[in-house]
Amino acid sequence: MAVVELRQLRYFVAVAEELNFGRAAERLLIAGPSLSQQIKALERDLGVRLFDRDRRSVTLTPAGAALLPHTRALLERADDLRHRAGRLSGSRPVRLGYVNWLPADLAVRTAEVAQVHVDAWVAPSHTQADRVAAGSLDLAVCWVRNEDLAQRGLRARLIGADRLYAVSVGGDTGAVAAADTVVLLDDDTASWSSWNAYAEALSRDTGARALRISDGGVTGPAFFDHVRRSRRPLVNCPKGQTTSLPPDLVRREIVAPEVHWTWSLVRRENESRSAVLEIADVLCGGDGDHGIHAPDVWLPDDDPHRLPTA
Numbered sequence: 001m002a003v004v005e006l007r008q009l010r011y012f013v014a015v016a017e018e019l020n021f022g023r024a025a026e027r028l029l030i031a032g033p034s035l036s037q038q039i040k041a042l043e044r045d046l047g048v049r050l051f052d053r054d055r056r057s058v059t060l061t062p063a064g065a066a067l068l069p070h071t072r073a074l075l076e077r078a079d080d081l082r083h084r085a086g087r088l089s090g091s092r093p094v095r096l097g098y099v100n101w102l103p104a105d106l107a108v109r110t111a112e113v114a115q116v117h118v119d120a121w122v123a124p125s126h127t128q129a130d131r132v133a134a135g136s137l138d139l140a141v142c143w144v145r146n147e148d149l150a151q152r153g154l155r156a157r158l159i160g161a162d163r164l165y166a167v168s169v170g171g172d173t174g175a176v177a178a179a180d181t182v183v184l185l186d187d188d189t190a191s192w193s194s195w196n197a198y199a200e201a202l203s204r205d206t207g208a209r210a211l212r213i214s215d216g217g218v219t220g221p222a223f224f225d226h227v228r229r230s231r232r233p234l235v236n237c238p239k240g241q242t243t244s245l246p247p248d249l250v251r252r253e254i255v256a257p258e259v260h261w262t263w264s265l266v267r268r269e270n271e272s273r274s275a276v277l278e279i280a281d282v283l284c285g286g287d288g289d290h291g292i293h294a295p296d297v298w299l300p301d302d303d304p305h306r307l308p309t310a
Contacts, residue, residue: 006078008042009071011035012050016068019058084112093117094279097128097140100239101160101263109282114275125194129154132266138276143194143238144264145302155271156264158305159283161290162241164259166233166252167224175253176233178298179207183235184226187214195237201300202259208235224249235259257298260291262305 011028015035018024025032043050050064060068093115100122103109110116123131125142132140133152144156166181183199186192195218203210209232217226219240227234233252238261245251265284267276291297292305299306 004042004045006075008038008045009075011038012042012064013068013071013075015039015051015058016060016064019060021053021058094273094275095119095136095138096279097131097137097142098122099125099128099142101162102141103160103283106283110279113278113282116279124191129266132268135268138267138271138273139279140266141263142266143198143261144266144304145197145300146304147302149266149304153269154266155269156266156304157280157284158262158290158292159265159287160263161292161305162238162261162263163291164238164254164261165236166254167227167236167245167249168230168233168252169228169249171250173250173252175255177256178202178254178259179256180232181208181235181254182211182230182232183208184218184223184237185210185212186216186218187212188216191216192218195239198261198300199235201302202235202298205300206257206259206298219243255296257296258294259298262290262292262299262303264304 011024014024014028015021018027021032021035021039025035028035039050046067048063048067049061050067052059052061094110095117097119102118106116106118119137125144126148128137128140128142129144129148129152131137133154141159144154148154149156166176168176183202185196185199189196199210202208211226211230213226215222217223218237220243223234223237223240223243224246227249235254236251265280267280271277289305292299293307
């Protein structure tokens, strides 16, 4: 079959809808004889007659009626392709910041929506939220409270969540109650402001013991040293979730309650760029609650994704 042009398919749809070559030509802003020639060329290329026509009427043939819905669908896909290509080539990238976690399929999910530039500056949650509010980022994946959103003029959508666990010395891998754990708070508030707020709420609500440190030991090798010195299991910060445990330490589930940390995708409250809003939709839409609304789950009172209590 010869190459069929999209233009000819649009002509076919117009004539099928008008059932009059004159009206279809006016709608398409072309001359009547030219439209007739293009329809004949299309029929020749397809190898079927699309219309029965005489001086009084134009009707679709059975073949034309059968092909019409498929032609409309093809044209819709072509228009969608053109629309997406225009957005990708003509709009500035959406700037996305993060702390230490991003969805593994981020590139795949956003490829057809807009260009996403993932910012190389990995910064704490409160810093990334500040950058979105100031306009140097369009979106950020971070931990926030309702208080932070209100102060900065931001909105948040749930994009992910981690169930936190405890780390202890020895061979006991059984679950440990939250009240029997230790949670570290670091004096370096420039780096650990969000974690400290979370840890203080965890200690207050569950009875976990809060321990202040000044050596950056919330994560990394210094965290393991704190575990070795502690008589209680230590709550593992989300920033340390990917760190391999030394052989002398074990991971233990936290229960009564389960302790969860939420990741929000934040944007400015007055954001109007369609690309930014659509990226938020594809990253946060339809992914459920990530387990944070299950029974016996703990979230801070001011977490924007916590269900209101009755």
